[in-house]
Amino acid sequence: MIGLTSSNIAFESRELPNLLASACEEVRTGYWQFKFTSAPGASDPKAPWYLAMSQGRVIFSGSQPLSWRSLCQTLQRYLPSLRTASAKQTLQAIAQESSPQELAMLSKVLLKAEQRLPALEQQNVVSAIHLQILSDFDTYLFDSAGSGHYSDNNALVYQAPVSGFKLEDLIFQAQMRQEEWKSLRRYVPSMLGTPILNSEALENSSLDAAQKQLVRKLVGLGKPLSAIAQVMAKDPLETAKMFAKLIEKGYVTLQLSPDIAAKFAAPEVFIVDDSPLFLQKFKSLVTRWGYRVNAWGDTDTVVQKMQESNPSIVFLDINMPGMSGFDLIKEVRRQPQLAAIPLVLLTAENSLSNQWRAKWGNCKFLAKPRASEEIFSFQVELRELLKEAVPLSQ
Incomplete structure (x- = not known):
């Protein structure tokens, strides 16, 4: 449920973007402070998140309010040249030379720096702050539940280090990034995973010597991808894209702790069909959507295989040699471990009798495409069925 009382909001997962946009329709200068009961991508879900606004535009985002210290931390995150000993000494000297009132005027302090x-x-300052905001939006905006409180702070008009960004533009960009993250989930389910090098595959790859050296260096850090992104001073999304390509080609594998692996594992779709071509096309399509697929064509061993894999949903071809789909339903339902699994009957014969038999067996029914012009509608129906029965985690 969504609650909105003056400057206080409460939200469930995926409710915050619309609620925040609605609450910020009026021109505001001040802070939103959010506290979360769940924040899946956060290193510390209990830590607050501050969103600084100046005249209706977002000027800063982070785990602390805007200050010279928190600004420097953001700049050093995305500008590696500020991590050198001399640069750190310079930033510290500027802080020591400036009075608290001068430090509050961040735009002027930045000119001095x-x-x-x-x-x-x-x-570079604008780019670093923009990336920090988008990274925080990735972490908090969509999958988190909690509460938020807004408080006016007109001093931010004078403290703002940048002119800021339109909230609606940031939310749109964040939504686009969510789609990119979804496309990467097959290879990078979590930035908390640690890459492990496949030395032989990398050595035999088409990468040039410099690229191979970089991969070895980054993987050799022994750090999770989130930490590697910080070492590289890169956007976490860009880092995930880079490693997704390496993982796809087999040069690197991603090691997840058991609790994280269980949390991010995609649902397994099991399909039984005697057509190798249909199995191949089905597996390619559904895998691309982010699911794990187990394709099987032997009815003699299929029940044992289902028990071993424990799928989230099973698709059964009605007409198969040895055992029909209807006979297989009875066999599956007799197994306690499989009795409650959703079953979907597949057939090219979209007859009323087959639909009734599927309903009688407490199964869903999906007609296979019989002509090329039916393929698109089949894919749409299949995807909607999967979204309803076994949705991917967001």
Whole structure:
């Protein structure tokens, strides 16, 4: 349920984007502070999240309110040139030279710092803050539940280090990034996974020597992908894309702790059909959507295989040699471990009698495409069925 009382909001998973956009329709200058009961991507789900607004635009995001210290942390995250000993000394000297009132005027302090540190040109500052906001949106905006409180702080008009970003633009960009994250989930289900090198595969790959050296160096850190992204000063999404390609080609595998692996494992779809071509096309399609697929064509051993894999849903061809789909339903329902699994009957014969028999067996029914013009509608029906019966975690 969504609750909105003046400047206080309460939200469940995936409710925050619309609620935040609605609450920020009026021009505001101040802080949103969010506390979460669940934040799946956060390193510390209990830590608060601050969103700073100036005249209706987002100017900062982080686990602390905007200050010279928190700003420097964000800049050092995305600008590696600010991590050197000399750069750190310069930033510290600027803080010591400036009064609290001067430090609060962040745009002026940044101008002073830019004269001593060329990497602090305005374009780099804007880019670093923008990436930090999007990264926080990835973590908190969609999958988290909790509450938020807004408080006015007109001083942010003068403290703002950048002119800021439109909230609706940021939410749109975050939604696009969510789609990209979904497409990567097959290879990178969590940034908390640690990459493990397949030395032989990498050595025999088509990568050049410099690329191979970089992969060895990054994997050799022994750190999870989230930490590697920080070492590289890269956007976590871009880091995930890079490693997804390496994982897809077999140069690297991603090691997840048992609790994380269980949390992010995609549902398994089991399909039984005597057509190798149909099994291949089905597996390719459904795997691309983010599911794990176990394709099987031997009715003599299929029940044992189902018990070993414990799938989330099973698709059965009605017309198979040895045992029909209807006979197989009875055999599956006799197994306590499989009795409650959703079953879907597949057939090219979209007859009323087959539909009634599926209903009698407490199964869903899906007609196979018999002509090329029916393929698209079959794919749409299949995807909607999977979304309803075994939705992917968001």
